[in-house]
Amino acid sequence: MNLIALVVALPLLGAFLLPVGARSVGWVGRLLGPALLLLTSLVVIVLWRDSGGVPSHIELGGFQPPLGITFYLDQLALVFALATSLLALLLWPHAAWRDARVAALMLLMVSAASGMALSGDLFNLYVFYELVSVASFGLVAAPKTGAALAATLRYVIISGMGTVMALTGIALIYTQTGTLNLAHLTLLSATTLDNTLGLTAFVLILLGIGVKAELFPVNIWVPEVYATASQRVSALLAGLISKLAIIVIIRLLVLLFPQPEALTLLLVIGALGVLLGELAAWHAKDFERMLAFSSIGQLGLVLMAFSIPGQAGLFAGLAVAMHHLIVKPALFVLAERWSGGFAGLAGAGWKSPWAAGLFILFALSLIGVPPLPGFWAKLMTLLGLLGQDNWIYWTGAGIILLATVFEANYLFRFGLGLFKAGSESRSAKVPVHDAGSLGPSLILGAVLLIATVMITPVGNWLAGVADQLADRELYVTTVLGAGRELP
Amino acid sequence: MRNLTSPLFAAGLAFFLLVVVAEFEPGAAPMVVGQAILQEAPETTGTANIVTAVVLGYRGIDTLGEIAILFTASLVAGLVLERRGGKRQAQAPAGNVLRISTQLLFPLMLVIGFYIILHGHLTPGGGFQGGVILAAAFFLPLLARPGIQVRHFGLAVTEGLAGSAFIVIGLIALFQGGAFLQPLFGTGSPGQLLSAGSLPILYLVLGLKVGAELAGLLAHLVYEGSET
Numbered sequence: 001m002n003l004i005a006l007v008v009a010l011p012l013l014g015a016f017l018l019p020v021g022a023r024s025v026g027w028v029g030r031l032l033g034p035a036l037l038l039l040t041s042l043v044v045i046v047l048w049r050d051s052g053g054v055p056s057h058i059e060l061g062g063f064q065p066p067l068g069i070t071f072y073l074d075q076l077a078l079v080f081a082l083a084t085s086l087l088a089l090l091l092w093p094h095a096a097w098r099d100a101r102v103a104a105l106m107l108l109m110v111s112a113a114s115g116m117a118l119s120g121d122l123f124n125l126y127v128f129y130e131l132v133s134v135a136s137f138g139l140v141a142a143p144k145t146g147a148a149l150a151a152t153l154r155y156v157i158i159s160g161m162g163t164v165m166a167l168t169g170i171a172l173i174y175t176q177t178g179t180l181n182l183a184h185l186t187l188l189s190a191t192t193l194d195n196t197l198g199l200t201a202f203v204l205i206l207l208g209i210g211v212k213a214e215l216f217p218v219n220i221w222v223p224e225v226y227a228t229a230s231q232r233v234s235a236l237l238a239g240l241i242s243k244l245a246i247i248v249i250i251r252l253l254v255l256l257f258p259q260p261e262a263l264t265l266l267l268v269i270g271a272l273g274v275l276l277g278e279l280a281a282w283h284a285k286d287f288e289r290m291l292a293f294s295s296i297g298q299l300g301l302v303l304m305a306f307s308i309p310g311q312a313g314l315f316a317g318l319a320v321a322m323h324h325l326i327v328k329p330a331l332f333v334l335a336e337r338w339s340g341g342f343a344g345l346a347g348a349g350w351k352s353p354w355a356a357g358l359f360i361l362f363a364l365s366l367i368g369v370p371p372l373p374g375f376w377a378k379l380m381t382l383l384g385l386l387g388q389d390n391w392i393y394w395t396g397a398g399i400i401l402l403a404t405v406f407e408a409n410y411l412f413r414f415g416l417g418l419f420k421a422g423s424e425s426r427s428a429k430v431p432v433h434d435a436g437s438l439g440p441s442l443i444l445g446a447v448l449l450i451a452t453v454m455i456t457p458v459g460n461w462l463a464g465v466a467d468q469l470a471d472r473e474l475y476v477t478t479v480l481g482a483g484r485e486l487p
Numbered sequence: 488m489r490n491l492t493s494p495l496f497a498a499g500l501a502f503f504l505l506v507v508v509a510e511f512e513p514g515a516a517p518m519v520v521g522q523a524i525l526q527e528a529p530e531t532t533g534t535a536n537i538v539t540a541v542v543l544g545y546r547g548i549d550t551l552g553e554i555a556i557l558f559t560a561s562l563v564a565g566l567v568l569e570r571r572g573g574k575r576q577a578q579a580p581a582g583n584v585l586r587i588s589t590q591l592l593f594p595l596m597l598v599i600g601f602y603i604i605l606h607g608h609l610t611p612g613g614g615f616q617g618g619v620i621l622a623a624a625f626f627l628p629l630l631a632r633p634g635i636q637v638r639h640f641g642l643a644v645t646e647g648l649a650g651s652a653f654i655v656i657g658l659i660a661l662f663q664g665g666a667f668l669q670p671l672f673g674t675g676s677p678g679q680l681l682s683a684g685s686l687p688i689l690y691l692v693l694g695l696k697v698g699a700e701l702a703g704l705l706a707h708l709v710y711e712g713s714e715t
Contacts, residue, residue, distance in 0.1 A: 005667035008548075009654050012555055016650035019562065020643050060548045062660075062669035063531075066520055068545050101566050108559050115552070127552035134556050138563035149567070165500075172507065178519030197510045200503050217492045487523035 002058045004047055004073055004118065007040045007081050011111035015104040022100030029100035033107055034092050040114070041085040048078045055468060057120060057479045065120075065479050066181035066486065072120035072479060075465045076318075080117035080247060084110055087240050087329060090440045091232045102142050109135035109236070116244045120479060122170050122180040125248055129166065129209060132241060133159045136212075140229040140237075151224035158221045159211050166208025172201040173256070183479035184486065186255045186472050193256055202257045203265065206249055213245035214238075214299045216273040223280075226292035226332075231339070234288065235332035238295040243321050246299065250306050250317065255472055260309075267307035267392060271399045273300025278403040282410045286341045290410060291331050294366070297403060298324045301381065304396055308384035315466040316384050319377040322462070326451075327362045327374070330444035334359055337431045342417055349418030352433040356418045358441050363411040365448060367404060373451045376459065378404070533674025533683040534608040542613065543686045543693075547668040551653060554696055558650060561700045561707075565639075568707050581631045589631040596624035604694035608683040614690040618697025625702040629709060637706040642699045649696035656685055656692075 014036045022029030055074035059065060071077075088110045093102070112131035119125045137159070141152040174180060176197060177188045185193075193201070211218045226234040253262055277297030284290035302324065306317035334355055338345055349356030365374035378400070385397040451458050468474065480486065528540040542550050580586075600620035607613030628635065657668035665671075675682030 005661060009658060009667060012551070013651055013654045015555070016558065016647050016654070020647040023640070059666055060668055061544055062666040063545050067524055069548050099566070101562050104562060105559065108555060111555070112552070124549055124552070127549050127556070131552055131556050131559065134559045134563065138559065138566055141563065141567050144567070175511070175516040178517035178521065180520070196506055200506045200510075203503055217496050220492065487519055
């Protein structure tokens with residue numbers, strides 16, 4: 001009996017019961033969500049320990065693939081399922097949101113996000129993606145200010161367009177292959193998808209799902225939404241949901257689309273994201289927008305890393321993605337108290353030295369200062385790009401270096417502003433960080449420091465994860481079994 | 488920046504759609520999995536209506552996801568449209584003809600709705616279709632008598648419990664040693680009212696959930712829309 005389905009089922013069950021349950025029994029609304037997330041984290045950890053790193057699959061409803069839907073449990077899927085539960089638990093809005101409906105939306109998003117990490121079926125991925133989208137609409141609109149509703153409206157329209165594009169791409173693939181199971185599609189892809197139509201389907205899916213991954217050019221919703229939504233929601237969207245969207249895209253790329261043009265496209269879109277994101281962040285006038293634009297830049301970097309052919313690219317891409325998964329939520333949590341324009345934050349570091357110290361730690365890692373993990377991730381990406389015998393890749397490496405200069409400049413400018421001398425009196429109005437608002441950042445900072453110390457084992461483990469991700473044979477034999485007759 | 492991206496994006500999209508039109512061969516789609524399901528579904532699931540076998544059996548988790556999306560949409564609509572105090576404007580009541588005919592229609596629509604839901608595994612129809620008819624049945628009185636209060640709590644209880652029942656049935660299968668959402672109670676003989684194991688039960692709770700959700704959603708829209 002494989003319990004991984006609980007990771008999707010339990011948060012959904014909680015979400016269905018919460019709006020009613022919280023009205024009848026007060027503590028249900030506060031405790032049910034965190035309790036369920038703890039339980040799902042435990043389920044993933046136990047499964048992971050028992051699997052010993054070997055991929056497996058489950059058949060939902062008991063129907064054999066490719067007829068039924070499967071979940072594929074390799075290390076990548078498990079680590080993201082675990083990260084989903086743990087990050088949601090860490091960023092759970094205990095005090096701020098008394099409304100049980102918002103807690104229910106969080107649970108719905110967690111359930112669907114875990115589903116995106118696990119699912120091995122093209123249409124099932126789309127269903128979970130759509131559920132993530134709709135739940136995130138509610139979460140970003142929850143403050144119900146005029147600005148938040150206006151930002152949400154734009155987000156809804158762009159997301160809606162994205163889901164239509166992704167669905168068109170999926171439909172195209174289905175008309176060419178007659179199946180939706182990823183393992184089955186992998187077998188058929190060489191004969192049916194290695195053509196213009198297959199590439200078109202990939203582009204449609206890339207831009208469709210890329211809305212959540214903040215890819216150029218479907219990312220114009222990002223700054224306004226992150227600036228107006230609750231910071232914890234922004235943290236989840238920028239840190240977790242964007243990575244899941246990327247992971248889905250990369251999984252499809254590895255399994256279904258072997259065309260070299262697809263990689264070049266990733267490189268170009270990623271480079272534009274890096275350049276425009278970091279330049280816009282350099283111009284930003286308040287903390288949240290700066291983080292939002294920086295997040296666009298970082299996701300562009302993730303995409304550029306994944307555009308390097310072969311296992312090296314997957315390794316570098318995973319490294320950059322996991323690094324950003326830890327750093328960006330921590331920074332958004334700091335913005336809870338440091339919301340708003342730079343001018344109002346002058347000298348705020350004197351009052352909250354811990355928060356300022358954490359900001360500097362994360363900023364250094366983002367820029368890529370050794371020996372922090374961000375340095376190794378960026379170095380691997382640069383070396384990978386320069387190792388290709390192709391001028392486009394070299395240009396990409398140049399763009400990363402140029403963007404890093406801007407990145408360092410605006411992060412240092414903000415960091416120095418926090419410690420501006422003689423501005424203590426003006427900073428009297430700036431709220432001081434307390435344990436509650438620092439907690440999540442402190443924990444994530446500790447994770448970052450542990451990764452710094454243990455960089456060799458972490459790197460080796462990540463290389464193993466990348467190996468599994470790159471192994472198409474393994475995926476097919478795990479899900480379909482060897483030598484079974486297929487329809 | 489923004490002014491430049493939109494036309495570029497639109498042009499790119501148009502290009503890709505043109506590629507699809509140029510390359511695509513209509514009518515030549517292979518029915519790989521579809522054909523296999525058509526062949527084995529009546530035997531494995533016991534449904535006379537193959538669509539139901541796909542919706543609740545082969546792709547049951549998709550259906551669970553879809554009702555979760557509907558639930559989320561209704562939750563978000565409630566959250567965003569919630570009134571911040573103030574009373575709804577009084578509307579003139581509808582005429583006798585409208586009121587009496589909605590009263591006559593109400594039980595009929597309930598019967599049709601439940602019939603379609605309960606025969607979902609036998610004939611075209613099922614939880615989604617029947618649920619919409621149930622929602623319409625509860626929505627008609629709202630249109631005819633604008634003054635009556637909607638019992639949102641009752642709707643919320645219905646949709647919460649129905650959705651939970653769907654998942655609990657799936658979990659029972661899991662803890663009995665099967666897979667999550669595996670059909671229970673055998674298949675019976677296809678074509679009988681009592682056949683297809685637990686699938687009709689799933690369709691019943693799905694129908695109730697869809698009905699309660701749509702009714703709640705429509706009630707929100709009517710009440711909030713008429714506010715200003």
